[in-house]
Amino acid sequence: QVQLVESGGGVVQTGGSLRLSCEASGFAFSNCVMYWVRQAPGKGLEWVAVIWADGGTKHYTDSVKGRFTISRDNSKNTLYVQMNTLRADDTAVYYCAKEVGPGTGAFDLWGRGTMVTVS
Amino acid sequence: EIVMTQSPATLSVSPGERVTLSCRASQSVSNKLAWYQQKPGQAPRLLIYDASTRATDIPARFSGSGSGTEFTLTISSLQSEDSAVYHCQRYNAWWTFGQGTKVEIK
Numbered sequence: 245q246v247q248l249v250e251s252g253g254g255v256v257q258t259g260g261s262l263r264l265s266c267e268a269s270g271f272a273f274s275n276c277v278m279y280w281v282r283q284a285p286g287k288g289l290e291w292v293a294v295i296w297a298d299g300g301t302k303h304y305t306d307s308v309k310g311r312f313t314i315s316r317d318n319s320k321n322t323l324y325v326q327m328n329t330l331r332a333d334d335t336a337v338y339y340c341a342k343e344v345g346p347g348t349g350a351f352d353l354w355g356r357g358t359m360v361t362v363s
Numbered sequence: 364e365i366v367m368t369q370s371p372a373t374l375s376v377s378p379g380e381r382v383t384l385s386c387r388a389s390q391s392v393s394n395k396l397a398w399y400q401q402k403p404g405q406a407p408r409l410l411i412y413d414a415s416t417r418a419t420d421i422p423a424r425f426s427g428s429g430s431g432t433e434f435t436l437t438i439s440s441l442q443s444e445d446s447a448v449y450h451c452q453r454y455n456a457w458w459t460f461g462q463g464t465k466v467e468i469k
Binding site for chain 1: 406
């Protein structure tokens, strides 16, 4: 079954840390550029981070630079994001997603999301 | 930074009617534009990418058009299950979403 399953969300104090995981199955994870996208309660979608298939290139939205680190383990078909120095405005549902095709940047597979609450 | 602006914010439409949603980019994004449908408590679902290509298993009543800075998502005949928030997203160089349009069924 083609799917992405996020885990690791929860409630954390301001300034704390959390690591989210996204386990992929049913497709060639090691060939895919992968993304983290978040959605604050009642708000729109926001791209957070991207990592190239080989893990060699990573980009972040400005608001998380220096605090979040995206990584992947292709041997485990798993994507991660380490979130440090968390702030109240990081509160959101965090989704992992893959592209519809190489270099497209449109996301055809999403996980169900994991909620992160910073208080 | 390219800003994506969707209009209207909310739309109330009767079943069977034609629906047109707008997405405007503050600078040209060529055809690097996608549309997503999101229902409450669910992840977004890709409808359209490259401005006009329907994603896998998306019904033909959904169509996309436009290029540059002006884009449209059309639902040719609204069904009750189409009640959702619709997001546009540009992906030329970076990835930015619009604020969404909520489509309600009358």
